[in-house]
Amino acid sequence: MNTIKSFFAIALLVMITASAPVQSGYKVGDTAMDFKLKNYDGRMVSMADYRDAKGYIVIFNCNTCPYSKAYDSRIIALNKKYASKGFPVLTINPNDPDLSPGDSFDEMKKQAKRNKYDFPYLVDETQDVARAYGATNTPHVYVLDKVSNEKLKVVYIGAIDDNSRNAETVTKKYVEDAIGALMQSKNVPVTQTKAIGCTIKWRNS
Amino acid sequence: MRVLIITFALVVSIGSLHAQTAEKVKIEDLQKMVGRSSGKIQVLNFWATWCAPCIKELPLFEQINASRNDIEVSLVSIDLDLDPNPDKVYRFIDRKKLKSKVYILDERDPNTWIDKIDKSWSGAIPATLVVNLKNGKRKFVEKELKAGDLEEIINSVK
DSSP: OHHHHHHHHHHHHHHHHHHSOOOOSOOTTOEEOOOOEEETTSOEEOGGGOTTOSEEEEEEOOSSOHHHHHHHHHHHHHHHHHGGGTOOEEEEEOOOTTTOGGGSHHHHHHHHHHTTOOSOEEEOTTOHHHHHHTOOEESEEEEEEESSSSOEEEEEEEOSOSOSSOGGGOOOOHHHHHHHHHHTTOOOSOOBOOOOEEEOOOTTO | OHHHHHHHHHHHHHHHHTSSOOEEEOHHHHHHHHHSOOSSEEEEEEEOTTOHHHHHHHHHHHHHHHHOTTEEEEEEEOGGGTOSOTHHHHHHHHHHTOOSEEEEEOOSOGGGTHHHHOTTOOSEESEEEEEETTTOOEEEEOSOOOTTHHHHHHHHTO
16 A cells, blocks of 8 residues: 555656756846856956946847847947946847857957947856856846845846837836836836747757 | 739739738637647747748758648748838748748737747747647747757657
């Protein structure tokens, strides 16, 4: 009898484990890790460098994706609006330049200079940061709340807004709403969204 | 009379330009497509003209579509999400001489419809949903398929 019981218990466990979706990367509420990555200007950048920051807008992004292009001016505007209020933008390019030559370090440098980025555009050479965060596509945003110097809490994961095609007809500004809530110490209204995007070009995949 | 001929010529040339057009569909149409019962296996591939890995894997779908009567392939373009003009898709169909059925998804705000295709989908493309319309088994993958992958997915829903 006991054998049968334990058999069912094991079978149930196997079923539960097998049906659990593969969860990798951060979920809302998790603590995010800091990173130290090379910026387009050669400088090494970490979030900890921003002593007075209250939080961060971390965006996995690239040169080549048409969605990244469509959002470029909106990302620049986010930093202009929120960096001075304590929420700087940091962008990270995780694409393997062997698979996507337009995302090489040289091309990143050109793009950052041409578009006058006044925020870091970092290269995630090992793709470890993108993997740890669980980024899947570009642009993919993580809004972090700096609870303390040791704790960066993920409060929003997803898209910048609800309209990739046209910035003027956006009805839901997810990232701005998240930061607005943080500034007023309120709960972030929408914590997770999905959007169409280009898949990250993973090495050897 | 002359005006008539010119008009006729114009109509004919426009018609031939769009010899292979693509029907616009809503998310509900796709849900019906994979929810109906039939003896066939439905393959839905999400792609766009700007997506290099999508274009690379397209021949695999064309091949299956041409060689298997038990499989229906629908190539769903999501180009409209970024560009309101579908001409790029029409030109692509002509240039590549696509034989599979092509649809253009006419939806806004992807956050409201991505989960309706599959909860595990992040929204990145290429992505493919295979549904056996006989037994309801389904398999969703979010990656570029290589030779042999599609057959393997099809076998997994049998």
